[in-house]
Amino acid sequence: MSDKTPNHELSPLKCPVNLDDVDLFSPGAQEHWYEAYDILHEQAPVHRIPGEGFMPGTDGYILTKHEDIERVVKNWDRFPPIMSVGIEELEKQDVPLEELDYNNAVPKTVSTLRPNQQLWRAHRQELTDPWVGPGAGRHEEMVRNFANQLIDNWIDNENGEVEFIGEFARPLPQMVMSTILGFPLEDLKKLEEWGNAQVMPFVYGKGHRNMLSRAQAKEQAEVLAGFTDYVRDKVTEKRANPQNDMVSDLTQITYKALDRKLTDDEIVGVVYGMVIGGLETTQYALEEEAQLLCEREGVFEQLKHDRSLVRAFTEESMRLRSPTQGLSTRLTNQDEVFQGVKVPKGSLLHLRWAAANIDADEWDCPMDLKLDRKASTRHLTFSAGPRVCPGASLSRLEQVTAWNCLLDRIDGIEYADGNQFLHQPGIMLGTVELHLKFTKAG
Numbered sequence: 001m002s003d004k005t006p007n008h009e010l011s012p013l014k015c016p017v018n019l020d021d022v023d024l025f026s027p028g029a030q031e032h033w034y035e036a037y038d039i040l041h042e043q044a045p046v047h048r049i050p051g052e053g054f055m056p057g058t059d060g061y062i063l064t065k066h067e068d069i070e071r072v073v074k075n076w077d078r079f080p081p082i083m084s085v086g087i088e089e090l091e092k093q094d095v096p097l098e099e100l101d102y103n104n105a106v107p108k109t110v111s112t113l114r115p116n117q118q119l120w121r122a123h124r125q126e127l128t129d130p131w132v133g134p135g136a137g138r139h140e141e142m143v144r145n146f147a148n149q150l151i152d153n154w155i156d157n158e159n160g161e162v163e164f165i166g167e168f169a170r171p172l173p174q175m176v177m178s179t180i181l182g183f184p185l186e187d188l189k190k191l192e193e194w195g196n197a198q199v200m201p202f203v204y205g206k207g208h209r210n211m212l213s214r215a216q217a218k219e220q221a222e223v224l225a226g227f228t229d230y231v232r233d234k235v236t237e238k239r240a241n242p243q244n245d246m247v248s249d250l251t252q253i254t255y256k257a258l259d260r261k262l263t264d265d266e267i268v269g270v271v272y273g274m275v276i277g278g279l280e281t282t283q284y285a286l287e288e289e290a291q292l293l294c295e296r297e298g299v300f301e302q303l304k305h306d307r308s309l310v311r312a313f314t315e316e317s318m319r320l321r322s323p324t325q326g327l328s329t330r331l332t333n334q335d336e337v338f339q340g341v342k343v344p345k346g347s348l349l350h351l352r353w354a355a356a357n358i359d360a361d362e363w364d365c366p367m368d369l370k371l372d373r374k375a376s377t378r379h380l381t382f383s384a385g386p387r388v389c390p391g392a393s394l395s396r397l398e399q400v401t402a403w404n405c406l407l408d409r410i411d412g413i414e415y416a417d418g419n420q421f422l423h424q425p426g427i428m429l430g431t432v433e434l435h436l437k438f439t440k441a442g
């Protein structure tokens, strides 16, 4: 059983006791996810959700075992991403992509820049890796400066307390991403609004497919029209007068895989991915790390005295408290069998990264935070295989740098009074607020 912060009384759902009680997606499910994973692992590691497939008449299946999810994400042909299949379907039906009003920047970009596995890889290697992938190391000083700037704002608070999310975990990834893209920090508020609109399906969407109602989708499209206009203006500006930032670079380079420059709309699509992927995810990683440091005795001191352990700490934290708990993004291209359960061709797979990350068949004492765990990066928090998260290197850099700055400047943290530990709705694991008491380093 997990030792996550107990807050069961805040949930409209009861804590599950047997399989029939398990519900990962209704409001309040967040408060019981880890209890549900124990039940699923024991009784239904491949759990059918009747009628919840991608196409009418098909089912969804929740996968919770590490070996199954790894097998899925590493084999594109047998388990294609839903986005590519969706685009193929639309093209077959001759639906002009420009007419899609919902999040249309992304499908358009997928169809022109990375319609298949080879181009998906090229997209990552050529367009995003230099900035948020393996090339992210170049941002270290910038991340450190922002982290210290944020700490400056509260380190001398007389009560020795800080609301850690609003004052650190949320603004840091926003400032970093904005600077990488080449957007001025004065526009952060707008960026946050657009980021919130982008993640709406993952926060307010219904069921495992994160479906928005028509009204919600309309509201989202309205907010995001402002985003598209904003990025297009920046693209025009930077095409004419390139600076040292990601958007400028995208206006100048030749995409070798297709031997041509990118269009303005394609750049909007790439930027969309950076904003939707790069803000809340890292915010929740930082916030859950702070909680683990409050809960696991002695870890803060260990890290403070041996900084070589910080990376292992962030990996273990992301394993134990995966920010993105699960996504329904793969289909079965043929009949399959997982853990002896038949899953027919055309089923939609909900990959529950967070459950795979505490699967006792994969991890020794899975709920322990072990700073000496072997191959600790084999967790599936960022997925794996050809569609692995392209921003994983940047997020890791942000987390390690942030904790090194925090460890330099404080001698200890604990929970302050006034925490409710209420998780935000949706598919991400993260509390809405986190009040911490800290001791300033002497």
Ligand code: HEM
Binding pocket: 073, 132, 273, 274, 275, 276, 277, 278, 279, 281, 282, 285, 322, 323, 324, 327, 329, 353, 381, 382, 383, 384, 387, 388, 389, 390, 391, 392, 394, 395
């Ligand atoms: C702790 C932080 C993060 C977590 C937990 C996370 C997790 C994930 C996961 C699970 C996926 C789905 C992969 C799949 O379906 O196989 C993904 C995709 C993605 N992530 Fe991240 N991510 C994080 C940070 C970032 C950052 C910092 C960026 C941008 C700078 C980013 C950009 C993206 C994009 C654009 C995709 C879609 C990739 C595609 O469609 O090919 N992520 N991420």
